[in-house]
Amino acid sequence: MTAAASGAPLLSVNNLFKSFPIKRGVLSRQVGEVHAVSDVSFQIAAGETLSLVGESGCGKTTTGRAILRLIQPTSGKVIFDGRDVRVRRLLEEVGLRGEYTTRYPHEFSGGQRQRIGIARALAVEPRFIVCDEPVSALDVSVQAQVINLLQDLQRHRNLTYLFIAHDLSVVRHMADRVAVMYLGKVGELAPAEELYREPLMPYTQALLSAVPVPQPGLAKNRILLEGDVPSPAAPPPGCVFHPRCHHPAKDEACGRIVPPLEEKAPGRYAACIKQPPTRISWEEQQKVGGTLPPERYVPDTRRFAESESTTPSPPSHSQ
Ligand SMILES: Nc1ncnc2c1ncn2[C@@H]1O[C@H](COP(=O)(O)OP(=O)(O)OP(=O)(O)O)[C@@H](O)[C@H]1O
Numbered sequence: 001m002t003a004a005a006s007g008a009p010l011l012s013v014n015n016l017f018k019s020f021p022i023k024r025g026v027l028s029r030q031v032g033e034v035h036a037v038s039d040v041s042f043q044i045a046a047g048e049t050l051s052l053v054g055e056s057g058c059g060k061t062t063t064g065r066a067i068l069r070l071i072q073p074t075s076g077k078v079i080f081d082g083r084d085v086r087v088r089r090l091l092e093e094v095g096l097r098g099e100y101t102t103r104y105p106h107e108f109s110g111g112q113r114q115r116i117g118i119a120r121a122l123a124v125e126p127r128f129i130v131c132d133e134p135v136s137a138l139d140v141s142v143q144a145q146v147i148n149l150l151q152d153l154q155r156h157r158n159l160t161y162l163f164i165a166h167d168l169s170v171v172r173h174m175a176d177r178v179a180v181m182y183l184g185k186v187g188e189l190a191p192a193e194e195l196y197r198e199p200l201m202p203y204t205q206a207l208l209s210a211v212p213v214p215q216p217g218l219a220k221n222r223i224l225l226e227g228d229v230p231s232p233a234a235p236p237p238g239c240v241f242h243p244r245c246h247h248p249a250k251d252e253a254c255g256r257i258v259p260p261l262e263e264k265a266p267g268r269y270a271a272c273i274k275q276p277p278t279r280i281s282w283e284e285q286q287k288v289g290g291t292l293p294p295e296r297y298v299p300d301t302r303r304f305a306e307s308e309s310t311t312p313s314p315p316s317h318s319q
């Protein structure tokens with residue numbers, strides 16, 4: 001019986017880690033490690049599109065390549081159709097990768113190149129495809145055509161996609177569920193509609209506040225993140241997002257406790273010990289210096305565009 005028939009996920013990624021050595025000097029001695037992917041787990045059902053979203057360097061491509069065994073994971077398991085992956089098998093299942101496009105002559109337009117890449121990918125009749133930023137380099141109208149094509153193919157062939165993008169607006173109409181990555185970890189994973197309507201993890205809130213509202217007269221109050229993304233060679237302790245987080249209950253405990261990716265509402269997962277409910281009790285948080293109890297926080301970043309110059313912005317998390 002196939003996974004689809006049994007109701008099991010087609011792809012299951014369990015506690016995936018991938019580190020790259022940092023080497024220096026004439027002897028190429030290892031002086032550290034880049035923690036590109038740290039404890040990533042998710043499942044994709046047959047016929048589903050899961051989108052992996054996050055800023056440059058957060059580990060999206062490494063996750064995709066480790067699933068396909070184009071690179072060897074440091075640890076973790078990838079189960080495809082009920083079986084532990086063997087290198088060759090999954091590669092046969094897989095076609096489209098962003099880099100295919102760069103192998104074709106430049107006289108093709110971006111969209112044509114993508115269509116050739118898609119056709120080539122489908123020649124091996126895959127069931128599962130990793131689409132690594134297939135539309136990022138295309139202008140908006142061509143983006144829509146390629147996305148429509150991918151969706152048509154999915155319907156006709158019951159394809160399953162891992163669709164990688166760093167722009168949340170690109171995946172809005174494509175993804176069934178979205179996983180948001182930050183510094184090698186999944187910070188939030190939820191059905192697309194709910195994630196866009198009510199982002200629970202503060203990093204998702206900030207990313208979404210940068211996505212334009214497609215409604216005339218409405219705009220967004222952007223949540224500006226402080227500082228740069230820290231280096232994946234030295235990720236912050238505790239919650240990797242804590243140096244930049246705007247949650248009003250952020251405190252010492254955030255720098256001490258690694259937040260588990262836990263179910264906050266049915267099917268909606270977020271890694272935040274300050275967003276209730278959480279299995280990290282308030283007592284536990286206090287023991288490591290917590291002073292601010294968990295408190296639900298979902299800022300409404302929409303505002304009327306007309307009032308842009310007159311609306312004062314809350315100083316702590318918006319501007
Ligand atoms: N082969 C490699 N050797 C060393 N470091 C690597 C290698 N591949 C990726 N990295 C590092 O791992 C981290 C994650 O990279 P990755 O390419 O997975 O990010 P990404 O989310 O796909 O970024 P982008 O949006 O720019 O494509 C980065 O810090 C990157 O520099």
Ligand code: SF4
Pocket residue numbers: 201202203239240241242243245246247249250251254259271272273274275
């Ligand atoms: S655990 Fe703390 S630092 Fe991390 S996202 Fe939640 S509030 Fe912010």
Ligand SMILES: [Mg+2]
Pocket residue numbers: 060061062
């Ligand atoms: Mg990438």
